[in-house]
Amino acid sequence: MENPFTSDAGAQPGMLVGREGYRTAFTTLLDGLERGHPRQSQWVTGLRGMGKTVLLREFAQIARRRRWTVVDTGVVRRDDLGFRRQFTFEFRSALFSLAPRSRWSGETEAAARALGSFASPLGENSPLTAHWDLTAPGSADTGDLAADVTAVLLALGEAAHEHRTGVVFVVDEMHHLTVRQLGALVDGLHRTYLRELPITLVGAGIPRSDALMPETQVRAKRLFDFVELEALSSAETADLLRTHQEWDDDAIAWAVERTGGVPAFVQALGYVLWQRAGGSAVVGAAAETAYVEHVDRHYFGAMLARATELELAYLRAVVDAAEEAETARLLERTAHRCHSTRSDLVDKGMIYLRDDGTAAFTAPAFADYLTRAMPTLVVPAQKTRRRRYDP
Template identity: 25%
Template sequence: MRHINPFKPTAGMNPPELIGRDMMLSDFEEALDNGPGAPDRLMRISGVRGVGKTVLLNALGEVARARGFQVVDVASNSGFCDRILNALHRHMELTSVSVAPTVFGVNLGALEVSKSATQIGEAMFSASKRGGLLITLDEVQDAPIDELRELGNEIQLLIRQGANVAFAFAGLPASVDGVVVDETLTFLQRAKHVELARLSDFEVGESFEETMRRAGKTIEADLAEELVKASAGYPFMIQLVGYYVWQAAARRDSGVIASEDVEKGIRIARESFDSMVIEPALRRLSPMQEKYLRALARCGEGPSASGDVSALMGASSKDTGSYRKRLIDAALIESCGYGKVDFAIPYMREYLLRSEE
């Protein structure tokens, strides 16, 4: 009998289980069951790249669908209000409507519908009466602020009207914080804040052993420990490690994970993590931002004083402060107490040092 690889190391794909997210999902389930006005119907999710934000949004959508809600999932790049309106209208029976086109018009086949605030609000309200509506907005750092305000204003109005709606949005920490301080979106400060962090070794170890056992393979505890260490508590890396270790055993047609599978799988997972996470992140940086990261890498393991990083760059902390802030906003480094920083993404230090050899 051929067993399917249970690990899913593709951006946004749901893993076999949402490690450490049970309480968040339970709170959301209860909020939907408790009806309009329940606080956990509004959720803001923050975290670094690859920590599982999109996966959690997907899971919230599955919870809502199971309760008869219409779910609209959109990425936050330009035009997301159009895409929400399109999705809502695809679920409606439209008979005879005639609306004059505008500069914001969107074409729905032979029907032209104006994307005004009133139009999207009415479509959302209509969906909320047909069993409920959940809208999830991903990668909020890419969102045009005018569209965020438009959607936020309509959601706030629906909540005030007692409509059966829920709203969850996700993004990098600085971007999520920036949304809720916008003067027209301060109501989102009341949204439940879920900050996704790295998972504990205990949670990861249990997940590896249980996932493999359920899917038809076994692994000894000491080998599972190696997988835990290689994953660094990082959800996307957990999926990569699990996938390639599983594949190595499957190619030997073995139901037992061996040390050779672990060694090969971890090596391929590290290479994949470099190409899928670290290299794309570095390509978006300015030369000075990359120089800051390389100096931080040379400071050694663990949090480093900002002054030490600046000294390696041949500059003062004042001169490098803007690079530090932008890297924190991009969730590539994190503040670790007063005047100290560290890498937010595992294996970036090793990658940078290796590239200088």
């Protein structure tokens, strides 16, 4: 029999446990929008391995089964022009899903014109604007990102209403959006909310303390229920493991303690023990070693593969001192010299900044892994910079 557990974080499991309330809330959101009664959507935050991406995929499947237009995307950090380029592509996808070009008329054609104007800053040589001769001068081409995004979202919402369907943007890695870009999306969605149009966004990402400007937060709280995915309870962990294997109570207690209820770790533990013993879980020192080696290789090791030598040292220093000045002191550098390294690690999704400014790891148990992989901090030598007038 094929192993029923998933070995990698982000892979879609055979079943979701402990997330039923989120699915119910999403279904309620679609119910309301279909009746012209907007409801709060969900903005899901949480550490890596908690199942954010898995939950978004579940939302996308629910919407597709109801014949909604689904735009399923992930964000990477871009400047405002790059943001406009990505969302031109996403808006185009939504428009073509609503109706083929041969059937554009009325509100759908108006949406196509708004999209053409929105894409105009990309230039005539962009593949996204080639052969797109529909524009609406003065709409979505002001250069103000929030105003332009709002114009396109309103037009798409009207087109969806015309076709008696809805559009849902399922957006992962939202922490990569800048404050300005997030604000533009919130402003646009707030207008569609007030107009009771069948268009919404459900998103997920790592926690961040600077996600929204104060003036945007009021609108965002009207639009979204900000929820944090937490670890599974002991009972939920037991339900997940016992769905496919026989586990006695002592083994379950060990599994809960070892995984912390992190869904990705529970899946990894089930996967490893299934590979070793099939349908009856056998725990012990050998199982512990196999589990740790699997998680280190497939989960933590994959994260570190993208880190430079100085970034690795910075991560190890954070284990001992999360405050910026203290981290820099351990690295024998000034906080100013370490600032770009810290920012790069935030951009790569390895750390995030708490409200008090201290660094925290985006993956549970990452500090334990770093201590195993690097028992002591090795400080890289500082590169000397040649002065301009040096011979």
